[in-house]
Amino acid sequence: MDGVGTSIVGRPRRLSADRRARPTYTLIWEEPANFSLPSDSPIIVTIEVDSGGALTTDASVLLLEESGRVRSNSDFVFYNQPKSVDGSVQLLEREPEIAGVCRDTVAIRLDRLPAEIDRVVIGASVDDESEPFGTAEQSRMTVAHGVDAEPLVVFPIDGLTDERALVFAEVYRRGPVWKVRAVGQGYEGGLAALVTEFGVEVNDPEPVSMSEESTESADSPAEPQVVPAENVRIKRRRRTPKLPADWRERVSPYLPTDPSPSEFHRARAFPTAGTRATDQEERGTSILLAMLEIVREFGRAVTGELGAPGGRIETFVEPTFTHDGAQVRPDGMICVTRGSISWTALVEVKTGTRRLDVQQVETYLAVAKARGFDAVVTISPELQADPTSSPLEPSTKLLKTVRLHHLAWEEIVTTAALTLHHTGIDDRTRERLLHEFLTYATSPASGMAVFDDMGRNWVSVREAVRSRTVGARDATAADVCENFDRLIRHAGLQLSAMLGQKVQAVAPAEPKDAVSRVRQLADSGKLFGTLRMTGLVGPMIVEADLARERTSCAITVAAPKSGRASTHVTWLLKQLEDADPKTRLTSHHSGTREATSVLMEAARTDPSSLVPVDGRDIREFTITVEHRMGSKRAGSSGGFVKATALLVNSFYDEIACRLKAPTA
Secondary structure, three states, X not given: OOXXXXXXXXXXXXXXXXXXXXXXXXXXXXXOOEEEEOOOOOEEEEEEEXXXXXXXXXXXXXXXXXXOOOOOHHHEEEOOEOEOXXXXXXXXXXXXXXXXXXXXXXXXXXXXXXXXXXXXXEEEEEOOOOOOHHHOOEEEEXXXXXXXXXXXXXXXXXXXXXXXXXXXXEEEEXXXXXXXXXXXEEEOOHHHHHHHOOOOXXXXXXXXXXXXXXXXXXXXXXXXXXXXXXXXXXXXXXXXXXXXXXXXXXXXXOEOOOOOOOOOOOOXXXXXXXXXXXXXHHHHHHHHHHHHHHOHHHHHHHHHHOOOOOOEEEEEEOOOEEEOOXXXXXXXXXXXXXXXXXXXXXXXXXXXXXXXXXXXXXXXXXXXXXXXXXXXXXXXXXXXXXXXOOOOOOOHHHXXXXXXXXXXXXXXXXXXXXXXXXXXXXXXXXHHHHHHHHHHHOOHHHOOOOOOEOXXXXXXXXXXXXXXXXXXXXXXXXXXXXXXXXXXHHHHHHHHHHHOOOOEEEOOOOOOOHHHHHHHHHHHOEEEEEEEOOOOOOXXXXXXXXXXXXXXEEEEEEOOOOOOHHHHHXXXXXXXXXXXXXXXXXXXXXXXXXXXXXXXXXXXXOHHHHOOOOOOOEEEEEEEEEEEOOOEOEOOOOEHHHHHHHHHHHHHHHOHHHOOOOOO
16 A cells, blocks of 8 residues: 555544543544655645535644654644744645635645654644534545645545544654554644644734735745744734725625626516515525525535534425424424434524514424424524524423524525625535525515614613613613614624624623613713624724714724834824824823823824823723714614614724734
C-alpha cells in the first residue's frame, strides 16, 4: 500500500460502548489506512464538511516533536496564525461555501519541515456559533499531490455526535519516508481542548476585528511571523461584513433589488394575485413544506434548528390521525431520516392575523406522544424575543417526551435568505425555487408577516411616560417592553439576512421579571436593547427615550493602550471620516467615571475637545447616533418599528462596521 497513484479510502471501525462514552475518543481506520507521500512538492490536504450550512469549520495543523508536543506556540498553524515560521505549512485561501459544503485546504512542504519535527497533526474545529460535527451529513479529509490533482487518499469520518473539534489524520516519519494515517480523534471541548493536549497554551480574549486575511499561495516565499510571547489567542479575528450596496433601495431586506427591471411582470411559481385570506394558511403551509423537501439546503437549515438530524426530508400536508375517538388533522408533518435514525414532527401553521390556539396545540402534542413522534412545530407571525420560547404555555405533562418548537415566519424567511444569498445552492432549479418562495413570502398577500407593530398599548404608554404616570406594575407598559424586545430581534434578523452572519438580539438581564422592566421604563422613560455580532468591536445598544421621543444607537470601542490621549482621538476620527457631523463622541476617562462628550463636527474642528483636561488617559470611546422617534406604532415608513430598524441598519453601515479594535 505504499505506492502512489491509487485512491485509498479508509473506513472506521466502531468503538466499544465504554470507549465511546469518553469525552475524547479515537476512531481507528481499518487498513489500508496509511500511505507513503511524495516530498518533492507540496501535498494538499482538504477537509470537507457537508452540513447544509449548519457548520462553519476551520482547519488547524500542529507540528510535533518526538515527544508528541509542540516546540512552542509557533508550531500551531490556524486561522489567526495561518503560516508556520519556516513556511512548511500554510492554510490556503478559503474557498467560498457552495451548497452548504465547507472546505479548508492546507499545503504542507515536507522537504521544509525541520529535522526535529516527527509528526504533523491535521484537524478541524467548528465555529463558536455552529452546531457540532454530529449534525453534518458527511465529514472527510483528502490528500493530494498538488492543488488540482486527484486525491491519493480519502479519510471519511462518521458516527459523530457532540464533537466540536476533530483530528482527522497525521503525517509522520518512518525513516526517510513520510506517511499519512487516519486518526479520527474527537473533542467536545472544541479547538482549545484539541491543541492543549499537544502542549499549546491558549487564552480566549474578546474577538479581534481584522481587515485583511492571508491570501498567499503554497509556493510563496516563507516570511517570518511575529509570534507573541503570551498564550495563543484562538478567538477568530474576523472581517466585519458590510451591508449590501443596495440595502436602502430594497423593498424587502430579504431580497436584493432587481438588477434588470422590466415593464413586464415576471411569471411566478407562487403568485399572490387572487389569494384570499381564507386560502393563505393552506397555501402557505403547502409551499413551505414543499420547499423544505425540494431545496435540501434550506430544509436542513430549518430542521437542524429544530433538533432534527441531517438527512432525507419528507413533508406531508394535513395528515389525519385518530385521538380519543375523534379525527385530528394538523396542517402538516415533517419526517427526517438518516440511516436508522428518524425524526418526526407535526406542524401547525397560522398566517395573517390568526393566532395559535393552546388547546389545539395540546391535542397535537398528545397525538405526537401517542405515536412516538419527536416534536410539534408551530409557525405563525408571532415573533418571540427569546428564540427558544413559544407564545403558548401548554400542559407541562405533554412536554416530557415531545418537544414544542415555535418558528415565526420572519425566522423562516431569514433562513431562506441566508441559504439563498450566502450559503449557496448547487442547483439552478432549486435556487430559482427558493427565490420564488422568498418573493412569495415577502409579499403582504402571503400572510407570512414580519414584526411591524408595537401593539395597541404603544400610544397610551408613550403618553403615560411623558406625563410620568406609568406604574411599576402597569400591565400595558409590560406589553410595550415585551414588544420592544421583539423589535430588537426583528432588527437583528433583518441585519442577519443582509450580512450573511448571525446578529444576536440579547434578552434583558431579567427577561421574565416584568416588574423590573416596567420600573426601569417608569423611572427613566427609556427602553433598551442589545445587538451582538462576531467581529464587531462591541455590542450595539439601541435606546428609545419615550419622554424625549428620540431613538439612538451606540457602540463602545476600547482606546489604544499606548500613546497619548490626543493620538487616540486622531485614531478614532480617522476611522469615522464619513460619519454624520451630528454623531456624538464620548471619551471615557481612565480611572474614573468622568467622560467628555462632543459632536463629531466639534471634534473634527478641535480634536483636543475630547481630551481630558486633567491629563488623564482615555479608556474607551462611545459613538452615538440619535434620530427622532417614529410616532406611529406600525405600518408605515414613519412608524416606530420601521424607523428604529432603519436607524440600526444605517448605524451599522456608517459606524459600527467601520470601527476596528486597537492593535495595541
